[in-house]
Amino acid sequence: MTNGLTTGQVPNDSRHARQLVRRQQIAETVMAEGSMRIEDLTERFGISLMTAHRDVDELVSRGLFRKSRGIVSAAPTSLIEASDLYRVTRQSEEKKLIAEAAMQFVEPGQAIFFDDSTTVLQMVPHLPGKGPLTVITNSLILLNEVRDMKDVTLLGLGGQLYNWCNAFVGGMTIHEIRRLRADVAFISIAAITDDLLFHQSPEMVETKRAMLDCAARRILLADHTKFERRALHNFGALSDFDVVIVDEKTPFAHIERMQAQGINVVVARASEKVDVIPARRR
CATH class of the missing domain: 1.10.10.10 (Winged helix-like DNA-binding domain superfamily/Winged helix DNA-binding domain)
Structure with a gap:
């Protein structure tokens, strides 16, 4: 801490x-x-x-x-x-815009889960001035970036450090997550196929899922390339999230499908204008 x-x-x-x-x-x-x-x-x-x-x-x-x-x-x-x-360098501009748009969901006094994704990492420069906050993360990189920030209480999730992703992942990490309850979780994922979310690592899937289950509000950050990729292990569905933030290159067909599932979609744009597309009433 x-x-x-x-x-x-x-x-x-x-x-x-x-x-x-x-x-x-x-x-x-x-x-x-x-x-x-x-x-x-x-x-x-x-x-x-x-x-x-x-x-x-x-x-x-x-x-x-x-x-x-x-x-x-x-x-x-x-x-x-x-x-x-x-x-870290994939779709870096889109990730920055998505991260900026995500900051509208950060409020003083919140306890927040940040996963190990490089998209979520781009939120870090915008945290000063948003405090007091409690930041909870399994990302070693994010821990190092946030640790000296004023008005931020930092909770590092321990467990086994996976060198390939610079994050703590697995059973011990999940145990720590399940002891907590956060106001909001910001999560990204490797691939989205048929409205389902996937990742290459089963341990990462379980860790992200635990964050999702232990947060009152769930926000997915996904640039347009995630809708074009495939990965092996299922993490959940788009409908598990309250808000999905995408960039303006995301095909509108994907946005329409998310709306139809009751998901609020935010489109981050380079013009600094953010489109909030509310879910359709069921």
Whole structure:
């Protein structure tokens, strides 16, 4: 539980975020090539051999790469796509707009679940001035960004740290979640298919589901690409959420279907105008 005195930095501007971007680019490059010499990475990215080895070792520790005798090869694509390294720069502008729109649902005095998603992470720069708040999260990155904020009480959900997503996930984490009751939960997900939500990790599904079950209000943050993807493990349905926030590239057919299910849809736009499309009366 932490109370601080200074405001957090914009996640994408932090040194850690820049490091994530570089490692994500390395992951994409090796994934495209299949395998590469580490010396070639130094030339490609203009970094020292020591930095290249450090980046590769981090990716290896997350299970994303394999390293042998100066050669690095990629793990299965699905694991890379689920990692924070891959997600942090995907649809970054849309994620920022969605996060800004989500702030209308944050009120002083609330206890809030934030999941480990990079979309939810974009809400962090907007938290100063919204306090007092109690922030509850399993994200190691979000914990580090929020810990010094004024008027924020920080509850870190413990358990097993999964390196590939930089988050605490699994049975111990779920046990801690179920002991709490939050006013609102902000959650994102990997894929939306036939109005159902999916993720690559079964442990992540159970952790997000616990947050959903223990919050009075449930808000989903989903950019348009989520409606085009597939993943293995079912998390729930769009109808489990009170509000779904999307970007303006989301096909209107998806918005209409959500309305028909009684879901309030918010469309975040680059013009700073936010369209709130209320659910249809049943």
